[in-house]
Amino acid sequence: MMMNSTQVPYFILAAYIDTGLFKYICFVIIMSLYVVIVGSNVLLIVVICMNRSLHEPMYLFLCSLFVNELFGSTGLFPFLLVQILSDIHTVSAPFCFLQIFFVYTYGSIEFTNLAVMSYDRYLAICYPLQYNTLMPHQKTALLIALTWLYPFIAIPVLLSLSVPLQLCGNIINKVYCDNYSVVKLACYDTTVNNIYGLTYTTSLISVVVFIIYSYVRILRVCFSGSKQTRQKAVSTCTPHLASLLNFSFGASFDILQSRFNMNGVPNILRIFLSLYFLTCPPLFNPLMYGLNLSKIRVSCKNLISNMSSWY
Template structure:
């Protein structure tokens, strides 16, 4: 009983009139969550089931969509519970854990996108060397690093600050992110430095790498035939759309937490929901429609389902 009394609870203060629209919020977000799981899982299933899709490019797509499911699962269950609860609260240890999961899978997203960019770079710029460079062993190593590196860095940083004393207990958000540091009594210089280092490692450096690879790809295909340009566009454009979408939303989240924006609660809620709704929901749509081979298998799957 004493342990329960000693637990520190944080109020998630980013909700807007949840007492009035709790059922509406729950139904909409629950529907979105089911759609995210089903749409992403279908593409992952197709890639695993069909041997013609057992290529590095499609394996990375499957990993990215699986990451979207895990990323969403870190947020939605707690969010749905909060909609039906009288109080939107979370224990401090649980809040730190949610923050670790959120940023770990967010970092994995950037690393997986950079891996996909590298795969396209080798395929288009070094086609003869592609089979020897992008081996199954290379793909496995990339996938392991894409998930372990962000998790290790984020866990280490947050663990260093887990025992910091809190002076505030209301978090301006609907889930736990790095805004949790604003609740601490003293701002740690080491914490800020580690935060910048992690941001460089799992977001900015992968972004610069992606820009470099696509610049090289554009240089190579500039004087190529129309068929080469068309093929490059079909495989590269979906990755760029996903990257741009995710980057914009992450930039908002980072800037919003680092700087004090005088935004209304409603605007802040809408912008935050975009991060956990649009991106994981749009990913399977983009890849399902834009990637010719995946689209072909999707049509076959749905045609079979009708009969």
């Protein structure tokens, strides 16, 4: 649908497939995933908050990660559920930009939170004797605050550049709103948007470099250290690396799909992979950390046992 240069009142999400009665099965699957995500993340947040022995930097960073999983899921799943049952896949412009805020803020917080967790593991493994001095509670609180504050400042600036754009179309070829897809619809020059987007992306690349540096140092210590040091590194770093790779894979594909022509990829596969970084990390992170970290696993069992005894 081509339009005159204007600020469009709504967008059409063109990636939805007419599945007939199958949409009700999709609805049940998506609803089940959302219930599992909310339940598992809330459980681990409650466990960490209620158990004083888990008020350590590593678990507080995990709590921040789980809160972000709920934040991102809330910005996506209820919207998906409504769209799956709808025959007309449109979304108002204000709600579209609100969803962009949720999705982009979630992605940024997820990435920076994982970077902070890399830094925490680097200090714990490379400087075990000085760890408590290098990572006091004040520093932990500051890092968590910065993890959330930076995206909550950067993403509104990004949106402030996108909202006033005069658009010559209103079709977004995705199942949710995406800022880059909106910018591509602009009739006029988007140099400022592109420069800011590039600057923000560069800041995230610097985070990637920091994560790589942290793990290079950790690996050096592991190879030169004792068997006990290696075991500690493996037990605490494996879930974090799995989370990092899981999120990075999904986010990288979504970026590639937005920037390049992916018409050769089947539509159903493109939909699945575009949703991957928004659905799989919130689903798998609680399971990975809950199963791999013994303190969380034991605390979860105790909490569930106590709740069962009340009834």
